[in-house]
Amino acid sequence: MSIVIAGATGQLGRLVVKELLNRGVPAAHIVAAGRSAGQLAELAGHGVHTASVDYNDPASVESALAEGDTLLLISGNDIQSRAAQHENVIDAAARAKVARILYTSVLAADTTPVILAPDHVKAEAYIRASGLPYTLLRNGWYTENYADALLAARETGTLLGSAGKGRVASATRADYAAAIAAVLTTAGHDNSTYELSGDYAWTYEELASAFSAVLGRTVSYRPVSAAEHVSALEAAGLDPATAGFLAALDGNIREDALALTTGDLARLAGRPTTPLVDGLRPLAG
Incomplete structure (x- = not known):
């Protein structure tokens, strides 16, 4: 029986394999x-087995699975197609009779207003309906996610955003990978849901201060309205949909x-989550 990481070639997936x-x-x-x-070739260099898998091709997923395996389904990033893609993978897992399935969802999926949430809510419901033992990693x-903003701030001295005084409990991908690996390798997580987030929720003022510390120059937060934010992003070259x-x-x-801060991430990872400044330093290049 194996641990199968679906989405292993993405940034999070590679870290989970290494963890x-x-x-x-x-x-x-x-x-x-x-x-x-x-x-896949790079990962094979670590001695692990590899499989070419496309979420659009259920047969390719099923060929990577065997009865009794544990499957980690890392959610897809194709916003237009991923709801159907997730169902393809879940159906393949059910046919293969995996022992359990883990899914990377979004924080507070069933109550959050985050625009990314609906696809995750659908996937969670589909997993529950599959009858497979599951763990939802929200x-x-x-x-x-602030790598581009950090590099822009290096040039402009400004962090522009429309987040107001809202807070973000971020953590690094390595933090999440450590928690996921812990769930993959220990018992007692069947039919459980974990809300994973950083230990501290910071404001954009604090983000700008962290940028200053990392870049060695003063960075100021420039709060703008949503409409002004869209206009600024389009002026920077982004298409209207992305902006x-x-x-x-x-x-x-x-x-x-x-x-939201619950402590689940630190508890599962077995250590505090990475402080904001420390998480940003490797992104400065």
């Missing part, structure tokens, strides 16, 4: 499944949709 190896899971018991041939925000999406996310933050 499993660091925890002493034999490489022969890990299957890294994903689409990127280059990343991931909060990644500190790495609107990013401004909507800041609107969710303004409503404190990403401020």
Whole structure:
């Protein structure tokens, strides 16, 4: 029986594989499944098994699974298609009779106003209906999501946003990977839901201060309205749909949709989550 990581070639998936190896899971018991041939080859270099898997192709998913396996389904990033993609993977897991399925959802999925939530709510319901033992890993925000903003602030000295005084309990992908690996390698998580987020919820004023510390220059937060935010993003070269999406996310933050702190992430990872400044430093290049 193996631990199968679906989405192993993504940023989070690669970290989960490495975390499993660091925890002493034999490489022969890990299957890294994903689409990127280059990343699969890199992971194979660690001794793990690999499988070419496309969420649009249920047969490719099922071929990577065996009865009794544990499957980690890392949610897809194709916003237009991922609801159907998730169902493809879950159906394949049920046909293969995996022992349990873990799914990376979104923080407070069933109550949050976050615009990303509906697809995750559908996936969670589909998993429950599958009859498979499950664990829902409701991931909060990644500190790495601010990489582009950090680099822009290096040039401008400004963090522009429409998040107001909303708070974000972010953590690094490595924090999330440590918690996920713990759930994959220990018992007692069947039919459980974990709300995973950083230990501290910070404001954009604090984010600007963290940018200042990392960059060695003063960075100021410039709060703007949602409409002004969209206009600024479009002026920076983003298409209207992307600009609107990013401004909507800041609107969710303004409503404190990403401020929830439960301690689940630190407890599962076995350590405090990475402080904001420390999480940002590797992003400065």
